[in-house]
Amino acid sequence: MPNPLRDGLRRCQTLGEAALRDDGCARLWAKQRDRFLGLDKPSGGSTSEPAVSQSLHEAR
Template sequence: MDGKNLIRIVAVVFVAAAVTATALEMSRKDDKAVGEGSLTRASSVPNPLRDGLRRCQILGEAALREEGCARLWAEQRERFLGLEKPSGSSTFEPAASRSPDPALHEVR
């Protein structure tokens, strides 16, 4: 087989693979568009925490001096870390004391 013919065959195979990949990607975009509809419905539900955090983000550095933003950030941090808010009747324990490792309790 001549070198030129081999290069032509490789080029044809490459173009065929590119066309196939493009056709598959175009068909997947249709599937994603159907699945994204449920996400937009869920995000259209009003979320006061998210709205407040967006407002604080827009405020920029001025949000550091606003009490409401500090409260929202604390609430978001507690949600992210999975901390429970202490009830009025119980005392708040630091997160380190809830550790299952007894060696940590001895150090304190």
């Protein structure tokens, strides 16, 4: 069964340093990061920090 996220991440891996300038790789990394952190929400283009991180910034 094909896994588009995994396939895309592998493509970015093969790009090497060029992946840093690839918008598709940036989107895939953000999606993978959100899955890892348990933030599987529909992406609405928001790059807000999780509440825990925000509270840490406020405490400083």
